[in-house]
Amino acid sequence: MEKYVESVDYKKICDELYDGIYIADEKGKTLYVNKSYSRITGLSPELVLGKYVSDLMKEGLYKNAITPDIIRTKKPINAMAEIRTGVKVLLSGSPILDHDGNIKKVVVINRDMSDLLDMQKKLVASQNEIEHLRNLQITNKLIGKSHQIQPIIQMVHQVANLDVTVLITGETGVGKEVIGNEIYMNSNRHGKPFIKVNCAAIPANLLEAELFGYEAGSFTGASSKGKIGMFELADKGTLLLDEIGEMPLELQSKLLRIIQEKEVTRVGGTKSIKFDVRILTATNCDLYELVKKGKFREDLYYRLNVFPIHIPPLRDRFSDIELLTKHYLDIYNTKYGKQVLFDREVYEVFKTYTWPGNIRELQNVVERLVITSEKHKTINAELSRNILNIEPESIETSTGELSLKETVEKVEKKIIEKALKDYGSTRKAAAVLKISQSSVVKKAKKLGIQISD
Numbered sequence: 001m002e003k004y005v006e007s008v009d010y011k012k013i014c015d016e017l018y019d020g021i022y023i024a025d026e027k028g029k030t031l032y033v034n035k036s037y038s039r040i041t042g043l044s045p046e047l048v049l050g051k052y053v054s055d056l057m058k059e060g061l062y063k064n065a066i067t068p069d070i071i072r073t074k075k076p077i078n079a080m081a082e083i084r085t086g087v088k089v090l091l092s093g094s095p096i097l098d099h100d101g102n103i104k105k106v107v108v109i110n111r112d113m114s115d116l117l118d119m120q121k122k123l124v125a126s127q128n129e130i131e132h133l134r135n136l137q138i139t140n141k142l143i144g145k146s147h148q149i150q151p152i153i154q155m156v157h158q159v160a161n162l163d164v165t166v167l168i169t170g171e172t173g174v175g176k177e178v179i180g181n182e183i184y185m186n187s188n189r190h191g192k193p194f195i196k197v198n199c200a201a202i203p204a205n206l207l208e209a210e211l212f213g214y215e216a217g218s219f220t221g222a223s224s225k226g227k228i229g230m231f232e233l234a235d236k237g238t239l240l241l242d243e244i245g246e247m248p249l250e251l252q253s254k255l256l257r258i259i260q261e262k263e264v265t266r267v268g269g270t271k272s273i274k275f276d277v278r279i280l281t282a283t284n285c286d287l288y289e290l291v292k293k294g295k296f297r298e299d300l301y302y303r304l305n306v307f308p309i310h311i312p313p314l315r316d317r318f319s320d321i322e323l324l325t326k327h328y329l330d331i332y333n334t335k336y337g338k339q340v341l342f343d344r345e346v347y348e349v350f351k352t353y354t355w356p357g358n359i360r361e362l363q364n365v366v367e368r369l370v371i372t373s374e375k376h377k378t379i380n381a382e383l384s385r386n387i388l389n390i391e392p393e394s395i396e397t398s399t400g401e402l403s404l405k406e407t408v409e410k411v412e413k414k415i416i417e418k419a420l421k422d423y424g425s426t427r428k429a430a431a432v433l434k435i436s437q438s439s440v441v442k443k444a445k446k447l448g449i450q451i452s453d
């Protein structure tokens with residue numbers, strides 16, 4: 001047995017190992033390092049051999065070391081350490097004891113963790129990206145085929161790659177953020193930071209610090225380390241300023257200056273920091289009305305309004321309701337493990353409702369219907385009316401005031417007007433009503449309906 005052990009050239013083998021090996025004596029004086037040790041740490045044998053670990057630490061070659069602790073405790077130790085060069089290593093050290101339990105030597109294996117940590121970072125980043133995309137797909141996929149949404153989709157594609165400021169307007173829940181996302185996803189800044197700030201959600205006195213960052217101790221309650229602002233965070237990427245109409249006037253002047261100069265100074269700081277950020281803004285206020293009332297700076301309004309996109313409310317694009325409802329029905333059936341179905345009439349009921357909360361409200365209604373229904377339930381008109389709190393639509397029947405002909409004309413007028421409004425052209429309205437286009441035109445004329453196409 002001994003003969004085999006003696007025939008092995010340990011030093012040569014140690015030099016071929018991929019992990020670094022470091023051996024010190026009982027006082028912490030370096031006796032041996034293998035080739036991989038030098039490769040991993042960037043420290044040549046001459047720099048460390050014959051030197052005490054404590055001196056190497058004083059010289060700043062090691063930021064931390066485990067050999068002194070192993071000598072003190074006589075126990076194996078595993079720890080992460082950082083070398084002068086910034087390389088992260090996993091140290092696994094063991095004491096070699098004599099028969100009396102005294103330390104003879106310390107052996108420390110150095111494993112380079114940089115690659116592993118890099119891989120781990122990449123893995124976490126990819127997992128986050130997948131999760132982000134999955135969420136985007138579920139909640140932020142832009143659905144819509146109506147003649148009202150088509151020009152908006154076109155505008156998104158037109159403007160995505162231009163670095164201009166976009167002002168997205170529309171009532172609450174119409175999809176302003178969704179449009180912001182679409183612009184970002186289709187722009188060449190996609191993959192770079194996309195930071196969203198809701199100006200209404202942050203107290204006015206903190207908004208400035210959030211947007212522009214602050215230096216250490218610049219105001220009471222500020223972190224002692226200072227904080228990077230959203231403009232700096234969004235550098236090379238896109239910043240969506242949501243609810244821009246809620247921004248206090250004083251901050252509006254600062255925002256205008258910063259956008260024009262493309263540099264920001266942190267609160268309490270003196271140094272200006274350059275940034276390269278594409279700015280998108282969104283609001284459900286009528287910004288121009290705010291300008292007239294002196295609540296929004298006119299110059300900022302014009303600066304932001306370079307490319308306006310207005311999203312109409314859901315009640316003005318009824319033809320998207322069915323598509324959106326089916327989209328959310330699929331999502332929530334999957335989410336809650338159900339196979340709830342909607343009767344055709346449900347879509348008709350949905351089209352009679354005004355949807356003050358727009359698509360967000362539709363989404364919530366569909367989710368509520370799925371949650372409260374049994375697994376295979378088919379939702380009918382009555383159930384959908386109940387959830388929306390609406391009465392069945394009654395046709396005013398004639399009780400002597402209107403003749404049958406007049407009643408029919410009244411209903412006909414209502415239906416044609418609605419089809420024209422929903423579908424935007426006599427051709428499409430005719431297709432939906434299953435009559436010829438010329439009949440639509442004739443009837444519209446007879447019933448006094450304005451036609452725009």
Ligand SMILES: Nc1ncnc2c1ncn2[C@@H]1O[C@H](COP(=O)(O)OP(=O)(O)OP(=O)(O)O)[C@@H](O)[C@H]1O
Nearest residue numbers: 139140141142143172173174175176177178359360
């Ligand atoms: N075209 C669309 N297709 C699919 N879902 C949409 C669409 N537009 C909006 N939504 C959904 O409706 C909800 C509200 O959208 P979003 O947050 O973009 O509205 P908003 O106009 O920014 O609202 P607010 O003014 O209240 O911030 C979100 O869950 C979003 O996914």
